[in-house]
Amino acid sequence: MDPSGKKSETGKRFAVELPVLRPDLLPPGSKHRDEITPDESICDFCVGKCCRYFTVPLKTPRTRADFDELRWYLAHQQTMIFVETETTNGKSRKRWNLVVWTRCEYLKSDHGCAIYEDRPGVCRDYKADTCEYDSPWVFEESFETPESIRAYGERFLAEAREARRTRAEAKTSAAKKRS
């Protein structure tokens, strides 16, 4: 999860998860990332933040039915949707993601992994040098409630209708000029 951006709603709905979401609530003895020496493991100073949620990519919502489906996701507790901009070969596109705040059952009380040698590939591939250890969890855009995504969807659909109307008017006007 790339937590860059302008806006965050996190913490509003998930007070129970605050130790996970707030870098200032890291365990006693925690260090800033740049204070960790090469012979230390950053994970030893963490509460296992990456083991307390998972994300699922979503298709970009464009229709009333799409937004209604997102509303259904957010009707469930411990869920959130965030949007991030991904740039590839100079082209930017927005990516929508569902977050489910749920603790992995293998996360031990000392924040270690109970199946470290047998952990899934997703965990093996995860890179601690770019992880959310000290992330402020700020997102470009995020939604935590069914009402917020419904309101966004209504605005999006109204703007899309207006853009279609403007394009249709421009087309009609161009056709009249040609005739």
Ligand code: SF4
């Ligand atoms: S990879 Fe990062 S978020 Fe996960 S336990 Fe290690 S330091 Fe914490």
Ligand code: SF4
């Ligand atoms: S299997 Fe281990 S490393 Fe993977 S999410 Fe669970 S506790 Fe974390």
